[in-house]
Amino acid sequence: MASYSRTQRIGEEIRKVVSTMLISGIKDYRINSLISVTDVEVTSDLSYAYVYVSILGGNKESSMAGLKSACGYIRKEVGKNVKLRHTPEIIFKIDDSIEKGMYMESLIKKVNEDNSKNKKDFSDDSQGE
Incomplete structure (x- = not known):
């Protein structure tokens, strides 16, 4: 077939x-x-x-x-x-799949930025102790 x-x-x-x-x-x-x-x-x-x-x-x-x-x-x-x-x-x-994909990509980018910021803040806090 x-x-x-x-x-x-x-x-x-x-x-x-x-x-x-x-x-x-x-x-x-x-x-x-x-x-x-x-x-x-x-x-x-x-x-x-x-x-x-x-x-x-x-x-x-x-x-x-x-x-x-x-x-x-x-x-x-x-x-x-x-x-x-x-x-x-x-x-x-x-x-709307292209727009939904762009929206999902922006959400992932935001989460990654927040994640890297939190890691940096955590490493700064642990070094200060």
């Missing part, structure tokens, strides 16, 4: 097309260049494609509204570039 299924291959092709369109193909002021496609999941019957996007900076609600208004155009372009009998309906979802 193949480790890379047909839906995954189609999802990757859709990701490439949508990513290219976000860079240069959509002329909506709400869609800025800080939107990136992180993943695409296609249902097994190929009727829906869930496109996960990361939106850094700007207004997320406005950007999502811009993406939703461009869904028809994006679907048409996906249909032209990905050879399928029926083009899946595009559904955009926000992927």
Whole structure:
């Protein structure tokens, strides 16, 4: 059995097309260049494609509204570039994993700084006795 299924291959092709369109193909002021496609999941019957996007900076609600208004155009372009009998309906979802990762990294950094400060304070206290 193949480790890379047909839906995954189609999802990757859709990701490439949508990513290219976000860079240069959509002329909506709400869609800025800080939107990136992180993943695409296609249902097994190929009727829906869930496109996960990361939106850094700007207004997320406005950007999502811009993406939703461009869904028809994006679907048409996906249909032209990905050879399928029926083009899946595009559904955009926000992927917050990058922001969550940055937040977790800042927490770990803070704990490490506090830890090193406490070690220094402890060593200063034990040397003074």
